[in-house]
Amino acid sequence: MSTTPEDRIRQRAYELWEREGCPVDRSEAHWRQAAQEINDEDSQTSPVSAKSPIRSRPRRQASEDRRNGPKAHALKAAEAAARQYGLALSDILETLSQEKKKGRRTS
Structure with a gap:
């Protein structure tokens, strides 16, 4: 089973959040950092990739965060x-x- 880039970012952001002691107000920063790390990893494994860059955060999830x-x-x-x-x-x-x-x- 293959994981999507968004799933990988979500998992990495969660790991960053836990590593920092589960702070309440850093979800956006963790998401951006995770997206950058995953994007960097993908570009290293496939130097000539036709993939588009990973969006910083899904719009739907960001709006849900503001709402919640x-x-x-x-x-x-x-x-x-x-x-x-x-x-x-x-x-x-x-x-x-x-x-x-x-x-x-x-x-």
Whole structure:
């Protein structure tokens, strides 16, 4: 099964995001860096390539990021924390919800 360039970029951006400690506000930078790295790798493996350069970020996904905003990043961060600490995502989300009801800031 062959992966598309977009899938490779998505995976690389995720790896960059995890490597930097899952920051909330760096998704665009990670995507651009991943696209550049994948594009560089592809050009090295096939020096005379007829492929068009990889777009910096799919328009649809970029608009979804703007629409989802901080909530999407918060969910990704919660998922990463769940994996890192071996917890169920539902437990983390429930704790965050309880803290919010109490008026506590969770950061």
